[in-house]
Amino acid sequence: MKKLLFSTIILLCFLLSPISSISQTADKSNPKLVIGIVVDQMRYDYLTRFYNKYGEGGFKRLMNEGFNCKNNHFNYVPTYTGPGHASVYTGTTPKYHGIISNNWYDKESKETVYCAGDESVNSVGTLKADGKMSPHRMQTTTFADENRLYTQKQGKTIGVSIKDRGAILPAGHTANAAYWFRGKSEGKFISSTYYMTELPKWVSDFNASGKVASYLKPWNTLYDIATYTESGKDLNTFEGVFNGKETATFPYDLKKLSKINGGYDILKSTAYGNSIVTDFAIAAVEGEQLGTDAITDVLAVSYSSTDYIGHKFGVNSKEVQDTYLRLDLELEKLLNFLDDKIGEMEYTVFLTADHGAVDVPAYLKSLNVPAGYVDNSDMKTKFTEFMTKTYGTSDLVENVSNNQVFLNREKIKALGLDLSAVQQTIVNELITYNDIDKAYTAHAMISTSFPDGIEHMIQNGFNQKRSGDVIVVYNPAYISYSHTGSTHGSGFNYDTHVPLLFYGKGVKQGSTVTRTVIPDIAPTMSALLNISFPSGATGSPLEFVIKK
Secondary structure (H helix, E strand, C coil): CHHHHHHHHHHHHHHHHHHHHHHHCCCCCCCCEEEEEEECCCCCHHHHHCHHHCCCCCHHHHHHHCEEECCEECCCCCCCHHHHHHHHHHCCCHHHHCCCCCEEEECCCCEEEECCECCCCCEECCCCHHHCECCCCCCCCCHHHHHHHHCCCCCCEEEEECCHHHHHHHHCCCCCEEEEEECECCCEEEEECCCCCCCCHHHHHHHHCCHHHHCCCEECCCCCHHHCCCCCCCCCCCCCCCCCCCCCCCCEEHHHHHCCCCEHHHHHHCCHHHHHHHHHHHHHHHHCCCCCCCCCEEEEEEECHHHHHHHHHCCCCHHHHHHHHHHHHHHHHHHHHHHHHCCCCCEEEEEEECCCCCCCHHHHHHCCCCCEECCHHHHHHHHHHHHHHHHCCCCCEEEEECCEEEECHHHHHHCCCCHHHHHHHHHHHHCCCCCEEEEEEHHHHHHCCCCCHHHHHHHHHCCCCCCCCEEEEECCCEECCCCCCCCCCCCCHHHHECCEEEEECCECCEEECCCEEHHHHHHHHHHHHCCCCCCCCCCCCCCCCECC
16 A cells, blocks of 8 residues: 555656756846846947936936946948847848848748738737737747746737737747737737737727726927037928927827828837836736736837937937936836836846947038938939840849848840849949949859958848848938938948946946947847857857846
């Protein structure tokens, strides 16, 4: 009888051992929740320029009580949203993770593809196609993926953003869910069948709560506009204007303007778009019960409205300053909620950006700073004439996009031409154009190792299967864009220098001016969590950030 009882106990222990071993993977020294915050189009100097106007509980709390990497840069081009979010979370560059732009010309299908687009899945939460999205084009894992694998999928991952790509790419391939905002006439968060067949109740409840509609209200400055001395004049010629408004000046009657500015879409281009994301992120923590046990969860939050506002009004606008002063309050709200819900120093936060932005070139020109706008039509005409004269046809070029030229390799082969020679001939032509500062061939990117400079950055952004045959670099502060508002994409400091703040459990207090790069973030978080690095990670853990 005793032998039978002993055998039964042993059998029960064996059957229960998988559950026990999983629970033992929870490291009590790890944070209960990691919150990765990406602020879309945030230049580093927004931390310092607006510092004296910030409160104590948002940016200043992260800067002064956490660790501030003051010399943090992107180490590749192009500096766009899709590649930026992918690089932050994968710990590598487009060369390896494959997200070479927001949209790019696909050399196999001969059509332009979207970084998060996926026709094999369907929308959830809307009848529109806005939900046909997934991370399938991203070729490597994120640190959130590695946390899911390490915890046998017990650690949750949720992605939240106004933009689909801002939620999907950070959350990775194994995420429980990613949610993004559909404006227009709906004003709600949606997802795709990649993650689920229907929205969870907490998401449906949020969408039905009326919170989004409550932000269709006047947008005026948070403080007296006369105190906004860190930005330019409110009335100027360098800013875009909403339909139905004569000038880009405060205040903005959003409910009235929404009727001729895309309905709820207008909120994307206002400070209230960030408020919506904070509200939804808090609802996600509560609805998914994130951070309620010792197994680490990951919440990826991307604030996209900062990008829409920068594009429309420019980096020196009152609108940008007000947006960051209000975002400071949103961060304080989120951190205070996490203190109460998860517990102080029981969670870890990092904050960075997916790219910076250039000052409006028209504004720079007014100050005698070299800047300008690329004349694409003139350049296209000149280049087409050159190709026709040189090769007897312009059909050798399939596509020109993202500062790259894609050649028809089948036709080049049929004509008996040498591909690398054609690439070099095009480089020799394009480098003579006024607005182009540098040009390189794909052959050079593949065959030559560039240890530094813009060539190194191009090489880090060059994906052999997806990138073009010729890559060009415009002159500093020269952009292909409207004459109002700011944009980004280059390898110059105004686009590469972005914040990097760490705060919370496992993080030292301090700062450094040692150069760090975006791919260092994911390995640092992996090291902090004691998990595997993402599959393609090329960055290094920042030892000076992590408590021993």
